[in-house]
Amino acid sequence: MxxxxxxxxIFLLGIAALLCYGAIELGIGKTHDPGPGxxxxxxxxxxxxxxxxxIGSLLKGRRVLATPQGHLVTGRAALILGxxxxxxxxxxxxxxxxxxxxxTMVLLWANGVQKWPVLLFAxxxxxxxxxxxxxxLLEVRLPLGILRWEGN
Amino acid sequence: MFVHFSPSLKKSxxxxxCLILFALPGALPCPAAEYPGRAVDVVVPFxxxxxxxxxxxxxxxxxxxxxxxxxxxxxxxxxxxxxGTSFVVNAKADGYTLAGFELLTYLTxxxxxxKTVPYQVLKDLKPIAHLxxxxxxxxxxxxxxxxxxxxxxxxxxxxPGKLLAATSGLGSQxxxxxxxxxxxxxxxxxxxxxxxxxxxxxxxxxxxxxxxCGATVTASxxxxxxxxxRALAVFTxxxxxxxxxxxxxxxxxxxxxxxxxxxxxxxxxxxxxxVVERVSQAxxxxxxxxxxxxNLKKLGYYVEFSTPGQLEERLKKDFGLLxxxxxxxxxxxxxxxxxxxxxxxx
Amino acid sequence: MDLIQNLFFGFGVCLQPINLLxxxxxxxxxTLVGVLPGIGPPGALALLIPVxxxxxxxxxxxxxxxxxxxxxxxxxTTSILVNIPGEAASVMTSLDGYQMARQGRAGxxxxxxxxxxxxxxxxxxxxxxxxxxxxxxxALKFGPPEYFSLMIFSFAILIFVTGGSLVKGLxxxxxxxxxxxxxxxxxAGVNRFTFNxxxxxxxxxxxxxxxxxxxxxxxxxxxxxFVQGEIYETKVKGLLPTRQDWHDSLMPILxxxxxxxxxxxxxxxxxxxxxxxxxxxxxxxxxDPSKFGKGFIAGVAAPEAANNAAAGGALIPMLSxxxxxxxxxxxxxxxxxIQGIQPGPTLITDNPQVFWGLVAxxxxxxxxxxxxxxxxxxxxxxxxxxxxxLLSVLILLFCLIGSYGINYAAxxxxxxxxxxFIGYIAKKQDxxxxxxxxxxxxxxxxxxxxxxxxxxxxxxFAIFVSRPISLVFLAMSLSFLIWNFxxxxxxxxxxxxx
Numbered sequence: 003m004x005x006x007x008x009x010x011x012i013f014l015l016g017i018a019a020l021l022c023y024g025a026i027e028l029g030i031g032k033t034h035d036p037g038p039g040x041x042x043x044x045x046x047x048x049x050x051x052x053x054x055x056x057i058g059s060l061l062k063g064r065r066v067l068a069t070p071q072g073h074l075v076t077g078r079a080a081l082i083l084g085x086x087x088x089x090x091x092x093x094x095x096x097x098x099x100x101x102x103x104x105x106t107m108v109l110l111w112a113n114g115v116q117k118w119p120v121l122l123f124a125x126x127x128x129x130x131x132x133x134x135x136x137x138x139l140l141e142v143r144l145p146l147g148i149l150r151w152e153g154n
Numbered sequence: 155m156f157v158h159f160s161p162s163l164k165k166s167x168x169x170x171x172c173l174i175l176f177a178l179p180g181a182l183p184c185p186a187a188e189y190p191g192r193a194v195d196v197v198v199p200f201x202x203x204x205x206x207x208x209x210x211x212x213x214x215x216x217x218x219x220x221x222x223x224x225x226x227x228x229x230x231x232x233x234x235x236x237x238g239t240s241f242v243v244n245a246k247a248d249g250y251t252l253a254g255f256e257l258l259t260y261l262t263x264x265x266x267x268x269k270t271v272p273y274q275v276l277k278d279l280k281p282i283a284h285l286x287x288x289x290x291x292x293x294x295x296x297x298x299x300x301x302x303x304x305x306x307x308x309x310x311x312x313x314p315g316k317l318l319a320a321t322s323g324l325g326s327q328x329x330x331x332x333x334x335x336x337x338x339x340x341x342x343x344x345x346x347x348x349x350x351x352x353x354x355x356x357x358x359x360x361x362x363x364x365x366x367c368g369a370t371v372t373a374s375x376x377x378x379x380x381x382x383x384r385a386l387a388v389f390t391x392x393x394x395x396x397x398x399x400x401x402x403x404x405x406x407x408x409x410x411x412x413x414x415x416x417x418x419x420x421x422x423x424x425x426x427x428x429v430v431e432r433v434s435q436a437x438x439x440x441x442x443x444x445x446x447x448x449n450l451k452k453l454g455y456y457v458e459f460s461t462p463g464q465l466e467e468r469l470k471k472d473f474g475l476l477x478x479x480x481x482x483x484x485x486x487x488x489x490x491x492x493x494x495x496x497x498x499x500x
Numbered sequence: 501m502d503l504i505q506n507l508f509f510g511f512g513v514c515l516q517p518i519n520l521l522x523x524x525x526x527x528x529x530x531t532l533v534g535v536l537p538g539i540g541p542p543g544a545l546a547l548l549i550p551v552x553x554x555x556x557x558x559x560x561x562x563x564x565x566x567x568x569x570x571x572x573x574x575x576x577t578t579s580i581l582v583n584i585p586g587e588a589a590s591v592m593t594s595l596d597g598y599q600m601a602r603q604g605r606a607g608x609x610x611x612x613x614x615x616x617x618x619x620x621x622x623x624x625x626x627x628x629x630x631x632x633x634x635x636x637x638x639a640l641k642f643g644p645p646e647y648f649s650l651m652i653f654s655f656a657i658l659i660f661v662t663g664g665s666l667v668k669g670l671x672x673x674x675x676x677x678x679x680x681x682x683x684x685x686x687x688a689g690v691n692r693f694t695f696n697x698x699x700x701x702x703x704x705x706x707x708x709x710x711x712x713x714x715x716x717x718x719x720x721x722x723x724x725x726f727v728q729g730e731i732y733e734t735k736v737k738g739l740l741p742t743r744q745d746w747h748d749s750l751m752p753i754l755x756x757x758x759x760x761x762x763x764x765x766x767x768x769x770x771x772x773x774x775x776x777x778x779x780x781x782x783x784x785x786x787x788d789p790s791k792f793g794k795g796f797i798a799g800v801a802a803p804e805a806a807n808n809a810a811a812g813g814a815l816i817p818m819l820s821x822x823x824x825x826x827x828x829x830x831x832x833x834x835x836x837x838i839q840g841i842q843p844g845p846t847l848i849t850d851n852p853q854v855f856w857g858l859v860a861x862x863x864x865x866x867x868x869x870x871x872x873x874x875x876x877x878x879x880x881x882x883x884x885x886x887x888x889x890l891l892s893v894l895i896l897l898f899c900l901i902g903s904y905g906i907n908y909a910a911x912x913x914x915x916x917x918x919x920x921f922i923g924y925i926a927k928k929q930d931x932x933x934x935x936x937x938x939x940x941x942x943x944x945x946x947x948x949x950x951x952x953x954x955x956x957x958x959x960x961f962a963i964f965v966s967r968p969i970s971l972v973f974l975a976m977s978l979s980f981l982i983w984n985f986x987x988x989x990x991x992x993x994x995x996x997x998x
Contacts, residue, residue: 006929014671021678028692034959038685038692041947045678052671059667074928079720082896083921086716089900090913098904102897109896113723113889128897201830208834230907233701234684237909269696270684318956323686346644346955347686349948352830356767356823362643362956372837376822376844453837 011056021046199238201231220436247424257416262325279420284460288415314342320354320363328368510856526566534574562861584715589771589807596799607739620805621866624812648949649973656977676939699911712916717923749801760806764813778806
């Protein structure tokens, strides 16, 4: 495989292809009467050209091929992004506070906090603080999900 | 890796915890009594500052007074009103979440872009009350040769495809009213879409377009008075007291061009009849209070109350009408995909 | 002279204790709101409109404008401290501002930001008073063809400002443009790339994209290399701008004020373009352009001045024509109308106390912002001393809540996360982020302008050169590009975000 930039170039080439395909589906129209697909198609085309340029400069050996250490996406980054995605999926069902609670614990743990009582307490504190600031002070309704009880 | 809590960090954390834990008990809510036992949210599916939002904010105080509980405006903008409306469709039908709506923007997405609307307008929300309408006018740029409606129509007939109207989006009032005008008069007027009424007006003032078929009085008032634009007709049944020289479309034989901005309240489908009745009564009281009427009138809104039943009828009727208009204007997509022709008549 | 008399009148209205109080409240709330990403000025203004119903028109307008300005400054604060622009206006500030914070110079950065905003705000108020009628007339001449040419010009500047690999910069810009097409296409009524999700119908959303692209990615990258003290230089080097800082910043501030003010008066231009163009200009004419992006104070001073000036300029169409130029002005307009006041050509004559009180309050609001925020600089700087393993968690939670708070839509969190991923990869592989923001914002504007122009001209491309203003911008773009590529060595140093 190519180095990272090259891989990115190949990936983007794929994206450009999908983009152009989607654009054609939408209808490109004519130059003097552009359809909804006109701009996306143009963008896709240019992205394709640029991606080829990116890959091309590698093949021409113009860049230093010192591959950096380790993976492009580290475990911790993946974990954090992953837990964010989960937050997004569950926030309306399980409620804002449950999700924040879990996320706070995961984030702190990812940063090296090992002791459970500390994790739990910090997460609780954070949730309580957020509740105060948003629900009470700003009167913003955050979804309660499973914490829903009568009168709220 | 090592994590250690420095003494000062421990102290601040302790202080913060105390603060929060002490404040918490006072903040917890308590259970509700009969309806309305607590604050009611009116969800406006548009961003703050827009026409619909302004209306509901102006009306909110009167409604809160009649309901006897705090009434909040919650903005959930997006998708031309679809996002906020879906929110209410899916909300608990306990009467504490209501939908503020504007008639055209409520009905047209389902007609024109049905795949984007995850609910059925005539079924998934319960009509509660019609509240008010905001008059719309046909305004043209001041330096247009046509000085009256008749001149304008004559010009349009003689020069098909020459006039350019500004609209604020696919299903917007000014687009629909334009199509109604074209159908009623048999003229061909081109249009260009902008993102909002404000943008449309800016372009009219700049002379980049010729007319707006459906500008609100509020948006046009100062420009009319300053002579920068001219109003050729108003779409209400009777002439406006503020602009007595502007004829209505009805008196000029164009009674079908009569869509104004119409505001009302809806609730989730399963709303209990008592709740609907209660809110309906509250709105009626709010709308008949003299100061509310005067206040809203000052802002350009004309109150007009309807019962839930009447509103339901109106929605059905207008839905049919709009479907017709959309078909004639070529706005209805073909059944298998979302491609829309929207071709301009040239 | 009439003008002076009116100004005194305005100050008289504004300096009443009750109005001073409202001004202060507005500025305070605005700053708090600006610091919280996601809940931007529109949110805060909306929350407070019911309150304004109870108080007199002048007071409510004074408070609302205080919020607007305060929010802008708050947005700059997070931009500088943690590289999370509070809103589009602060994106350019973060380029150099964050670097300065990491070098222990958060104080001077915040300081020059406050002072620069103050100077720009005050000057633009004078501009408002003196030029409003002429400028608004001029601004109206900007129709779709003129917007198109202005966008092309901005892209030409982008090509210059993008250091490093041009290919990578353009890739990011075009990806941004492509992502900008997601949503409902108003001309044809089709949804583009939305996969039938109502949440995507309005596009991806700039704020959540920026929070993810800049904020989340920054934390992710920093966490990989941190050893305490390496992220933020712990020895804080002074709290206020030094004499040298002032020397470097004064002219940029003045130039940026001019650019920001005039461009801001064009309805719908927004703040990104003025801040971007002023940054680009400063970099172009600087003696040593490579300093930009590494923590050069002019890189903070110019965008900050530009965005305040642009906000001031944006008030011109609002006040003289009753046309809102963005979400914030729309709300102020709405609040005015609820009070029964109709902005427009007749505002000055019908409601002089509102107009002049407003003008005076803008000035006083600026003073209050300065007074409020300078002491806070010490507070912010000490916040940065929190151990990074905790600080990063707080910031991430901040981003999470902020992106959710925009519209209480779970989809926004997903969007933020995806952009966080994109930003993360981009930073590690030296792809610049600013072009992507540029593409996201300007792509739709460019496309709309193009399509509308073609409708107006019935398909003829001649419209772009037959109209004078449009022709001027196109000519400028062309000459700029030619000059850039053939006559001057393009800046080869990178604007690093890291």
